[in-house]
Amino acid sequence: MIKLTTESQNEKNVSDLKQAIDTFQFIPGIWVNGKYLWLQNTMEKVIYDESLMLQVKHEQIHSKISLSSVHVSNHSDQTKPINLLAMHHFLNVSHDHLTFVSPVENHIFHHADEMVYLVNGFCNKSCIKEYSVVPLWSAFTDRIWSSIQKGNLKYQPMAKGPAASIFTMKMCIEPHQTLKMVTWTISGSNKSELLSLEKALLKKHTSISC
Numbered sequence: 001m002i003k004l005t006t007e008s009q010n011e012k013n014v015s016d017l018k019q020a021i022d023t024f025q026f027i028p029g030i031w032v033n034g035k036y037l038w039l040q041n042t043m044e045k046v047i048y049d050e051s052l053m054l055q056v057k058h059e060q061i062h063s064k065i066s067l068s069s070v071h072v073s074n075h076s077d078q079t080k081p082i083n084l085l086a087m088h089h090f091l092n093v094s095h096d097h098l099t100f101v102s103p104v105e106n107h108i109f110h111h112a113d114e115m116v117y118l119v120n121g122f123c124n125k126s127c128i129k130e131y132s133v134v135p136l137w138s139a140f141t142d143r144i145w146s147s148i149q150k151g152n153l154k155y156q157p158m159a160k161g162p163a164a165s166i167f168t169m170k171m172c173i174e175p176h177q178t179l180k181m182v183t184w185t186i187s188g189s190n191k192s193e194l195l196s197l198e199k200a201l202l203k204k205h206t207s208i209s210c
Contacts (some may be wrong), residue, residue, distance in 0.1 A: 023092050024110070024117055024185060028056055028070045029085035031151040031168070037138060038087065051076035052173075064187045065201055073178040081172050082152045083129075084181045088119050089136055089164035099165050100158040101131045108165040109191065110135070118194040119165055121183035122208050126171040139164035182208055192197050 006098060029038040032050050039045050045054045052074060059067045074080055090097060098111040108119040108131060121128060129142050130153040144166060146154040153168055173179050184201065188194045202208055 017049070023090055024066075024187070025089055025091055026058075026066070026068050026183065026185065027087040027089075027170070028054070028068070028181075028183075030054060031083035031085060034149045034151075036085065036151075037081075038085070038097065050080065052080070052082075061201075062197075064197060065184060066186075067182065067184045067201075067205075070181045071178055072173060072181075074173040074175060077175045079172055079174050081170070083168040083170050084123065085166060085168055086119075086121055086183045087139060087164050087166045088117075088185060089139065090162075097163060098158075098160050099133045099163040100164070101133060103157075105195070107207075108167065109194075110165065114189065115187055116171065116190060116194060118186040118191075118198060119167075119183070120198065121167060121169065121181060123171060123179060123181040124177050124207075125141045125173075126169045126181075126207070128167045129169045129170045130155070132166045133159045133163055134166065134183060135159060136162035136164050139166070 027038050029036060032052065034046070039054060039056060043056045044097040052072060055071045057069045061067050070084055072082065072084065083159055088110065090110070096113055101108055106128070110119065132144060133156050134154040138144060142148055144154060146152045151168070153166060169181055171179060186194050186197050188197060
């Protein structure tokens with residue numbers, strides 16, 4: 001009976017963790033020439049007037065680690081300055097959420113009930129240049145920008161309640177070139193556990209470096 005209870009509890013813990021991960025959403029986006037768009041409910045997007053194509057892939061590489069990659073291809077004959085965007089937020093709206101940018105670790109953290117989520121990313125042609133945390137109702141509006149023409153985010157380091165975190169990676173993509181941005185979310189019970197899991201992730205996936 002004890003064994004069955006333990007197995008049942010373990011299954012419940014795994015189920016609860018998977019449900020928590022499933023409710024934490026990653027939404028990629030792109031800024032180019034004073035315009036931006038988010039890839040909601042799609043894994044591929046062609047921006048015809050800019051001759052750009054975006055493709056998104058998701059992997060659950062560990063019970064606590066989700067890895068996503070965004071490929072952007074420039075099919076034009078011109079070099080294009082772009083910002084790749086990464087938004088993360090919870091599907092379920094709760095006032096118990098706390099989202100903040102840690103200037104020490106250069107990471108974003110989402111707190112929800114007993115869970116903590118770490119957000120980070122990498123591109124070998126760039127690095128994270130700007131972070132912001134915005135109320136969820138502002139996330140898909142122009143209010144995330146301090147200058148939409150320059151592609152600069154409005155800096156806000158913390159928000160309590162329903163909120164979305166956003167970071168940008170600035171880069172120039174050459175004609176007929178494809179670049180890749182990788183972003184990951186790690187769930188755990190505290191910051192130390194998350195940083196330890198991230199260290200193991202970066203060691204195993206040597207193509208990722210921060």
